[in-house]
Amino acid sequence: MTVEATQIAATRIAQAGVEAVDAVATLAELTALETTLLGKKSELSMARRSLGSLEPDQRREAGAAFNATREALGAAIEARRSELAAAEHRASMEAEALDLTRFIGPVNRGHVHPVTATRERLEDIFIGLGFEVAEGPDLETDWFNFGALNIPPHHPARGMHDTFHLDLGGPGDYVLRTHTSPVQIRHMRAVTAERGGPPIYAIMPGRVYRNERTDATHLAALHQLEGLVIDRDITLGHLAGTIDTFIKTYFGTEFETRFRPSYFPFTEPSAEVDMRTAGGDWLEIGGCGMVHPTVLRNGGIDPEMWSGFAFGFGIDRLAKMRHDVPDIREFVANDVRFLSQF
Template sequence: MNDLDQLVDAARADFDAAETPAELENAKARFLGKSGRVTELLKGLAALSADDKKTRGAEINQTKQRIEAALTARRQSLADAELQAQLKAEALDVTLPGRQRGSGGLHPVSRTIERIEGIFGSMGFDVADGPEIETDWMSFTALNNPENHPARSMQDTFYVDMKDDEGRWLNLRPHTSPMQVRYARAHAARHAEALARGEAIPEIRVIAPGRTYRVDSDATHSPMFHQCEGLWIGENVSFKDLKAVFADFFRHFFETDDLTIRFRPSFFPFTEPSAEVDIAFAHGPLKGRWLEVAGSGQVHPNVVRNFGLDPERYIGFAFGMGPDRLTMLRYGVNDLRLFFDGDLRFLSQFQ
């Protein structure tokens, strides 16, 4: 093996030892660069005779071509290795299931509110909506609950540091009853017009679902919760109608006739007489237990007067229930806070 063959072998060895393109370029410079070994051989031709220069020059050029071929082969090898590594890193496992965009759905409490609206809508009730920041008068005074009344102690808890145009303090509504007042006052003019024309008086029949706020937090209470108030006012609306409405509602809501409804005497400033509404299931895990689900009563004359109506002519009932509580009973949830934690593992069960 002559010196040129050894040079080719040395070049191949250096090229094969290069692990990166940068290392390969450094190896190239040692053989083919301006000061490389092949270049030095070409410079040495000047000292040879014409015949020897021709023969030796041809041998050196052939050696250079062999080294360049080895360089090109190593470059291609490194490029192929880099491509394989990239393909491996970006490989798709075709045996895995496809990635699909998750679909959303209604919150369980929203489902309950829609269900409540649908059932009461079938009984002729309108659905009212209104502001969550209310005046003190709308939240309490109009509902026969004046300042310093002891019944306000658990409700007048969140206030806004401002007043309305009439100088009344604003608060986060503790119930949706203000919407009953707003709705009734808006319809009082229609009643007066119908009365002046000698026509039949249109009844006020409305529910007001929405968010409410009180300082309260445990497994069955939340500072922000939902409530649905209802109102039915007319010239001949009795407690009997109240019982019939509740009986029809709860049997449709829970999709069973095997439940008992109980009206238990209670106190609310805005109704007189007043009653808590309890239910008991005949079957299931809650069998035999009385469960409080609503408050109700005949609308107090003072409240009817604040509606803009004559309490000597108009009578009716009001009620309030918690959609959060009804959702817990319908789906068997034992902690109210789960509805508001935002845990998709819990919420996805209802989709």
């Protein structure tokens, strides 16, 4: 091959290669074409091998032509690679772009359960009155659930027909708590240990368990909120004022309250709390009373120095009354048609 022939071949390979590079549409095609144009088996590489038949001066001149072709093809490939990469990036961005003007419509979001919402509302009310929130375990010892609360061994509440006894320890040692009152004992003891004693202004919300019938007004697993106040010179008047403030805040200022004498082992005196709107029927909503001296002693508090009151309401029942739900079992039926109304 002569020098002139090699120069013609180099020019032809360069022109054909650049045209092929400009024609590819994807980066994958370009990678394949790069191997075809510049690889070991490419036409350019095969042409370079023929330079061995030329004289040294001619070989240098022809080699320079082939080198120029290789550089031209490499530059064209890199330029095309940049163009294709930019085009693919733009296409990807356009495919992933969001139309911010598009109206999607309302999104059906969930919400807290009405009983949970009621509990949160009650907590907000009492926190606003200066109370703190205390909690305790659902699994309780017989002593915390009954004994510490002045409930004697023969009391009907200890029976299998009222209480879920657990197969732990000795017979009757452990129960699922039947009220949140054990938290009162635990909280009194904790306050005495941590702060040296009262004053105490606390509420105890939580789930409780009763081995009883389930009907339109009763659940076997329900939610309860109890309150405990212990300070110097606390009277029944403070209790009445607290209950009345709570009822008017939660249900409305048109409601009034009354106390009816009752009996609970852990309070003395004790009362049932009723409420009504003007001219309406009286409805029982919970129990209350002055904390029994024995209960104070079991909580590590001297009843000669401190006095207090306690009260308890069913959270499920308050939700039932507030929303005028006829059957309390609706709250645990998990019927979306019912729950979506709240």
